[in-house]
Amino acid sequence: MSVAHTEITSQANGPCGDDDCGIRDVLDRIGDKWTVLVMVELGKGVRRFRELHRAIPGISQRMLTLTTRRLCRDGLVERTAYPTIPPQVEYRLTPIGRSLAKMVEELADWSRTHKDAIADAREQWDVGHPGDG
Amino acid sequence: MSVAHTEITSQANGPCGDDDCGIRDVLDRIGDKWTVLVMVELGKGVRRFRELHRAIPGISQRMLTLTTRRLCRDGLVERTAYPTIPPQVEYRLTPIGRSLAKMVEELADWSRTHKDAIADAREQWDVGHPGDG
DNA sequence: CTGCATCCTTACCGATACTG
């Protein structure tokens, strides 16, 4: 994402006082455009590359490749490639990946619960602030 | 952030089956560079603009202004301006803002717990994939 | 089918100067 520290240890200041609790890295992962969608889909079970691609409308092949690779790099997703022709690759959540997926689900629940309230707040704001984003 | 749908209702597909659960909007907010830091600081109590600025090293005035304004727009933060000279403005979390701050804290807890595991996974990955980000 | 390489547009964000 836009922050991209790359190294998990390179944070000047975290939100937890003055020590780095690592949340920046997690947000750099799940905060990007496609990661949550991939994780939720993989939360339903093992998926092949093409299945993910069809299950997530709008994602490009390039972004699906990058997203799955980053998830693999962080140990959240496991990749299994069978040397067949044509190639066949399976993706599945690791235990730690499933635990993060659970957090994401809770966030999704929160979103569902407060979605309308936020929409209302924005409408209220926007009428009082024309020409604002 | 990079996604920026602006409208809370303009999502083709959410992670929850085929309906939009609004998580995209939440991630667009807390996924950006500074929002979590501001929320956690406000979680400690009422803060003035300058106090936030000093409490969050590295943030520019511009970004602090944008971040607080977006939080206000979503109804997560309340802004109180006193017409004194010099001006004085207070920011505090709304009830819904506090509830989101709680979710963020849980995510921070998760990060602390799994930080080392992720760092290890990255190291493992990087040794096997030189020249990769 | 699964990926990689390249070009290109968008917009996030930092730096700086200015206002009431």
Add this chain to the structure above:
DNA sequence: CAGTATCGGTAAGGATGCAG
């Protein structure tokens, strides 16, 4: 003190074509 206005670097991500 609490913003606003403007400029510019940079990285994310979309489109397209090629490869094993």
